[in-house]
């Protein structure tokens with residue numbers, strides 16, 4: 028087969044998505060520029076109201092990224108020096124940055140080998156008198172096991188803040204990502220299920236005091252224009268990003284359904300290939316990523332690349348083994364076997380709502396050729 032002549036299948040195709048909404052986006056962006064509504068304003072307010080409604084929360088506060096959303100949530104929750112915050116080692120580095128920027132210590136624990144979310148037995152073991160909060164990560168778009176986690180948190184009087192950066196719209200019944208903890212933190216990084224055209228993020232909450240506090244924190248702690256009641260940050264969201272996100276918010280439910288359809292088709296097609304472990308769907312999965320496990324991950328990535336198919340690894344280095352966290356307690360190889368094993372075996376296949384069946388068939392054939 029002369030695969031070299033086939034067009035590249037991208038990992039994510041943001042251009043294909045733009046083509047489907049181009050006139051709406053162009054219109055919204057140029058209106059924002061005409062209005063010079065670059066920071067704050069009506070489009071940000073629309074986004075906050077729209078996203079809160081979408082997530083089933085009373086409030087949402089736009090901010091500059093998922094990372095700053097996490098930092099804002101930590102600070103507003105009163106988490107600081109001397110506190111410990113338990114989270115997964117199997118996540119993107121930003122989950123820990125939010126904790127560290129607030130001055131607290133992240134305590135990394137292992138994940139469940141089936142769904143890759145926090146292993147609650149490990150969470151319970153990690154609780155100490157210094158523990159102040161737990162951050163479940165809805166990794167790859169699948170909800171963490173929130174009911175037992177919330178019960179455990181309640182028993183130990185701990186705050187729960189959801190890292191929902193990969194899980195916009197993930198739901199168990201009518202309970203949505205970002206609505207179950209005290210606060211939920213979302214990223215609008217361009218490649219996320221709901222992506223801006225630059226950096227942006229949002230915090231969701233039902234709590235009015237945190238809503239007001241985070242609004243102030245993200246905007247220099249200001250009370251009135253030049254009176255600052257608390258020391259804050261410049262973590263605001265741009266008007267243009269909000270304008271883009273308002274357009275996309277109308278489509279996110281459809282896009283999530285497409286991701287689910289594509290994921291289910293992948294799982295069905297891959298089930299015939301020995302040596303490929305497809306994702307296990309347990310709780311409200313919106314498939315930000317479609318992650319398989321194989322013995323020879325590097326080999327498969329190379330074989331896909333030779334067939335002009337892009338892939339990714341999320342994430343190759345567990346947080347408890349990151350060079351930048353060497354100073355933290357619990358650092359070093361051998362601590363969290365599930366996470367460490369995953370880091371060597373996982374591969375993310377192309378996943379985006381516009382992925383066609385023909386493209387998908389090519390991906391599966393390429394996997395079959397190498398693994399099968």
Ligand SMILES: *Cc1c(COP(=O)(O)O)cnc(C)c1O
Pocket residue numbers: 092093094095118119121122164190192193213214215216226227228
């Ligand atoms: C993307 C991501 C973040 C950080 O979001 P940014 O907008 O890139 O700052 C945090 N946590 C997880 C799990 C993510 O995937």
